[in-house]
Amino acid sequence: MNKSELVDAIAAGADINKAAAGKILDAFIDTIIAAVAKGDQVTLVGFGSFKASTRAARTGKNPKTGAKIKIPATTVPRFSAGAGFKAAVAKRKK
Structure with a gap:
């Protein structure tokens, strides 16, 4: 959709x-x-929660050259599904 x-x-x-x-x-x-x-944090009971989460700095790898690169820490959005949403999806897959 x-x-x-x-x-x-x-x-x-x-x-x-x-x-x-x-x-x-x-x-x-x-x-x-x-x-x-x-x-x-935005919480919609039965649907889920939207919140910001911090992603720690880490070392990555350039896929083209293979060189190691530093990936800085950043803040990313997260969604966590609520119980009603999870139950509806689980029921659908059966």
Whole structure:
């Protein structure tokens, strides 16, 4: 499912037009990005949690030359699925 298909599904499920559904989805995504970027955790019970996580500095390898390179520490977004989400996916795979 891509973004336009998701907008269509939201519009149908909420009985609103596609333009409104698109604005709602964009606002939802922007709000989560802004909150996680400032260090907050966003938790949607049953769905999951979005948070920022620190990735430690490490040594990598240039695949072309084989030379070792230093990869600096960085902060990355993480998503952890909630129990309801995990259960729905597990049920689907059976």
